Amino acid sequence: MKTSLTLDLEKTLYAYWEEQGATAVEEVTMPDDAGIVDTLVRQPDGIWRCFELKVTKADFHSNAKLSFIGNYNYFVFPATLYPKLKAEIPAHIGVMTYRAFDPEAIAASVEPPLAPGALTIAKPARYQALQVDNAALTDRFIASLDREVNKAKRLKRGLGAFSNEQLLRELRKRSADYQVYDPDENLYDQFVEKLHNDTIEALQAEVDALTEELAAFKMAADQ
Structure with missing residues (x-):
């Protein structure tokens, strides 16, 4: 190195x-x-x-x-x-x-x-x-x-050039020194947390869009 x-x-x-x-x-x-x-x-x-x-x-x-x-x-x-x-x-x-x-x-x-x-x-x-x-x-x-x-x-x-198997192998390599008491230091935990947060953000955006559509529909119905 x-x-x-x-x-x-x-x-x-x-x-x-x-x-x-x-x-x-x-x-x-x-x-x-x-x-x-x-x-x-x-x-x-x-x-x-x-x-x-x-x-x-x-x-x-x-x-x-x-x-x-x-x-x-x-x-x-x-x-x-x-x-x-x-x-x-x-x-x-x-x-x-x-x-x-x-x-x-x-x-x-x-x-x-x-x-x-x-x-x-x-x-x-x-x-x-x-x-x-x-x-x-x-x-x-x-x-x-x-x-x-x-x-x-x-x-x-x-990373698009690598297969799923190659990516999984690399994740396994990096889990060899898994920090049980310090999960923030683990790559896999960081990935899962990021994925979880991205999913929540995407769902929230979808809910917000549906709420706006519903509000617009109610306003049109009232008129």
Whole structure:
């Protein structure tokens, strides 16, 4: 599960490279068992850039494979984390640092920014030859873009795209931690209450309409 800070870094990285005219996609499985890169960017001139997003020291020192197979490769850190890890960054690996925008400034802005913060190149990356086959990497890149498009389409279609069985399975999953003494926290109870309230509102609207019709009928009869 990605932290909110990781998601903010990701959004800002997307916006940064979009402004450069490049295309970015997250979580791309590399050819030749070279791992999964957090974000892969392809520039119009065919240059590939790989980014590994790290928000804590523990994250940086984890056993997760670093897929630095691109022409230029970077770590992306919160600005406060970089000084603590600066001595451990390999010479050929670049670093981009993230600073969040002031929430009050965002709230006061006429046009909200496209990203929650800004990125700075704190350490330039050195060029290296692509470490995997270009055609194979392009195929993986396209497949990951297709995955994101499908996710967006499913989101746009909403729950209507799922069968009753799928919806029931999801409800059952979420009932595993049923809160007996705190029903307001249970999704199923929230759903039932909403359905109950919607039904009452619909019936009340129908009763009100019938009452108006009856009143109009009586008035016409009296005349």
